Amino acid sequence: MTSTELPLRLTAKDFKSDQEVRWCPGCGDYAILAAMQGFLPELGIACENTVFVSGIGCSSRFPYYLSTYGLHSIHGRAPAIATGLSVSRPDLSVWVVTGDGDALSIGGNHLIHALRRNVNLKILLFNNRIYGLTKGQYSPTSELGKVTKSTPAGSADWPFNPISLALGAEASFVARTIDSDRKHLTSVLRAAAEHRGSAFVEIYQNCNIFNDGAFDILKEPETRDAALIRLEHGQPLIFGDKCVVKDPRGFGLRVVPTDTVAASEIIQHDETVTEPAYAFALSRLPEADLSHTPIGVFRNVTRPVYDDMVRDQITAAQTAGPGDLAALLRTGDTWTLS
Amino acid sequence: MTKQLQQLDRVVIRFAGDSGDGMQLTGDRFTSETAQFGNDLSTLPNFPAEIRAPAGTLPGVSSFQVHFASFDILTPGDAPDVLVAMNPAALKANLGDLPPGAEIIVNTDEFSKRALQKVGYAVSPLEDASLAGYSVHPVPLTSLTVRALEGHTISKKDAERAKNMFALGLLSWLYHRPSESTLAFLERKFASRPELVAANIAAFKAGWAFGETTEDFTVQYEVKPAPMPKGDYRNITGNVALAYGLVAAGVRSELPVFLGAYPITPASDILHELSKHKKFGVTTVQAEDEIAAIGLALGASYGGAIGVTTTSGPGVALKGETISLAVALELPLVVVDVQRAGPSTGMPTKTEQADLNMALFGRHGEAPVAVIAPQSPADCFMAALEAVQIAITYRTPVLLLSDGYLANGSEPWLLPDVEALPDLRVSFATAPNTPDGRFLPYQRDPETLARPWAVPGTPGLEHRIGGIEKADGTGDISYDPDNHHHMVVTRQAKIDGIPVPDVAVDDPTGNARVLVLGWGSTYGPIGAACRALRKRGLDVASAHLRNLAPLPANLGDVLAAYDTVIVPEMNMGQLAHVLRARYLVDVVGYNKVRGLPFTSHELEAEVERVLNDQH
Secondary structure (H helix, E strand, O other), X not given: OOOOOOOOOOOHHHHEOXXXXXXXXXXXXXXXXXXXXXXXXXXXXXXXXXXEEEOOOOHHHHHHHEOOEEEEOOOOOHHHHHHHHHHHOOOOEEEEEEEHHHHHHHOHHHHHHHHHHOOOEEEEEEEOOOOOOOOOOOOOOOOOOOOEOOEOOOOOOOOOOHHHHHHHOOOOEEEEEEOOOHHHHHHHHHHHHHOOOOEEEEEEOXXXXXXXXXXXXXXXXXXXXXXXXXXXXXXXXXXXXXXXXXXXXXXXXEEEEHHHOOHHXXXXXXXXXXXXXXXXXXXXXXXXXXXXXXXXXXXXXXOOOHHHHHHHHHHHHOOOXXXXXHHHHOOOOEEEEO | OOOEEEEEOEEEEEEEEEHHHOHHHHHHHHHHHHHHHOOEEEEEEEOOOOOOXXXXXXXXXXXXXXXXXXXXXXXXXXXXXXXXXXXXXXXXXXXXXXXXXOEEEEEHHHOOHHHHHHOOOOOOOOOOHHHOOOEEEEEOHHHHHHXXXXXXXXXHHHHHHOHHHHHHHHHHHHOOOOOHHHHHHHHHHOOOOHHXXXXXXXXXXXXXXXXXXXXXXXXXXXXXXXXXOOEEEEEEEHHHHHHHHHHHHHHHHOOOXXXXXXXXXXXXXXXXXXXXXXXXXXXXXXXXXXXXXXXXHHHHHHOOOXXXXXXXXHHHHHHHHHXXXXXXXOOOEEEEEEEOEOOXXXXXXXXXXXXXXXXXXXXXXXXXXXXXXXXXXXXXXXXXXXXXXXXXXXXXXXXXXXXXXXXHXXXXXXXXXXXXXXXXXXXXXXXXXXXXXXXXXXXXXXXXXXXOOOOOOOOOOOOEEEOOOEOOEOOOEOOOHHHHHHHHHHHHHHHHXXXXXXXXXXXXXXXXXXXXXXXHHHHHHHHHHHHHHHHOOOOOEEEEEOEEEOOOOXXXXXXXXXXXXXXXXXXXXXXXXXXXXXXXXXXXXXXXXXXXXXXHHHHHHHHHHHHHHHO
């Protein structure tokens, strides 16, 4: 493509709004916001063509702090509203910012349907495993037995694994990253932005007020290397002194000491495997304490995009020219009184 | 044989049979022939919610009533003059509605012992005295059809199924209907199966010939065309008219129409119809649920489309939170509620007007919206156009209250001149709106109080909006007490300021002391009842509300000008409640919820009772 226009040269400053950021000091959302503001300029998409749609919750305040178009909607409905926008406006880059309660509890239905349709949305799920804005109730990702204000005797709810859920809906792009690892976060956002169709990104985000340290095992220098599995396309799944191999029982994967297996047994990560079962097996690796947690891109496959198909039908219907309203009204039997 | 020809000025025919007997199609074709002939007409389909209730049972009866006349009429008719009963269940289910002397054409082939037992007839009503007082024409419709189709290479089942066309042929002969459109229709309908085209046409012609030759029918009837305004007509149901109104709104506004919908009776046909019109840039999405459906529509509106969602009462209940969001965002949105009998699942295929309270008040917070209700099937076209006009001009949700009767009922429609339809073009915001070059998303038009419609993609107008209260002007989050009060008052003032036409009163003598006021689909029976009373020399005034929010400015004066105001509604008095609260007028309700439109006779009797009480 040749253009005589200068490419857009935007900086992080161009994506900062004039609104005062009102998250709690120390919240993981600050890091995600900074990473996003730093990353958006490199997309080369003008501010006016980027839209952030959110639901309700701490994370859903995100759109107010970016200088793009933003719509802070109602609890759980952001994927539905964003779908209407994305389908009707192919020229826009539409992002959904949501949380574990917003996306997986009240809005679970909209999330899975956006993903199975493969709407061209980038969905960022900030998972802090707690309800923050309503002050500390357990969330659908809280661990079993979680003691919170609403579960003084411990939660009896089995938690959702957001990655497994997204893969169950056959999401075409599924990734996980961590708020505190800016470099990794940015690389995952970049891959999501480049993906055509639904991109689902789970971001582990620390709520330092109601669930502080939930992801420390993945962040602390002394534990993280043994706990984190960094997914890199084409690379063997080796971390610390362990690696990932096929589980001889069932259809899954398991973690074993690297020195107990032949190199050829170690799984080479391939994010393009069409069948979601492989990525699903990866998503099942973490233990209850989050050890063996993969981060990075689980799945990145191409399948038809809902927006394109819907618009193509309209374009096809209009190839012979626009509709004739007077002719439409006369459809069927008509008669004339003179 | 020579037949007598008798002139009638109006006839009501009801076709009734099993759900699988094709009665809706038969009624529809007879209606089309009648429309072509130039009669005024009105129809009332009545069918079970079950797709195929057990054959031959009372719950499985499906009927289609058509009223046609040589003058302009307003209702599908109170009681049938003619009942076509395809089986014992159809006879039993409808007999109670027939006035003495009515004609009954009955398919004797289906009156087997088993079929009679199924509906609780110990003895065939054709053989005892239960049909005395009616003029009964026993016709072996099924066997006559099968015999007429001997030699056609179709199955016995297909031959039997063509009995509805035999019945249609007979009725078409009996009432002098032109048959060309039905023959052309059959050619189209069975285009892929020429043997069925031939068989159905043969059955139709056999029914016609049967009428001509049998001695059972000695009289043929004629209903002269009605004097109606000149022009081109078609017959149209409310749901199709509503869909066309939305397409027309897209054309006249030069904006894309975007429908988010979840299937629900009796609104689904609007989704089906709009799905066909992609040529007009109409996008339809069948959403995962009612809430998603309105969310999709709102998202599309935010992007600059005409966002529409269509549903029935249960769906509106689910959409309430999003309607309130649209009130706060001040974005255009059209919510169509094709009302059905509730609460809960209620009677999904039966009509009611009991969602008025929900439309006016059924949301959290102070969330005023505009509410409009069409008064007849064809009026759904203009109501849809007006709903869009209000929504995009005032950036507000508009609730359009249709109902099951309007949705499926039909009437002739004088086709509008497309160029004369209202110009709905509106402007998007394109530039900053302050002297210092900023863009304030809630800076209002002083005339309409509408905020700018600034769609994403417009450079320089990037802004953030949401459900949290906003400072007027800037749109920034605001918890300021005075601002919140101001915003609540302003959103209400915006709705109150929408210009709606004055309510027109029909009081031919000017002497009436009693006013009958209706809204929505009761327009027909109220009008017919008042005409009948006036014909008898009684003075009565009538008026009809199409706009329920805001109400017409002159309504208070109109109500105050009469000694008594009667408000018939197919609910327990929802409009009456509003009028009492707002205008302090002691209106008299007439409230019935039977899942069927009012008959003009019951309203006539009720108004007469009130008139007599006055003296």
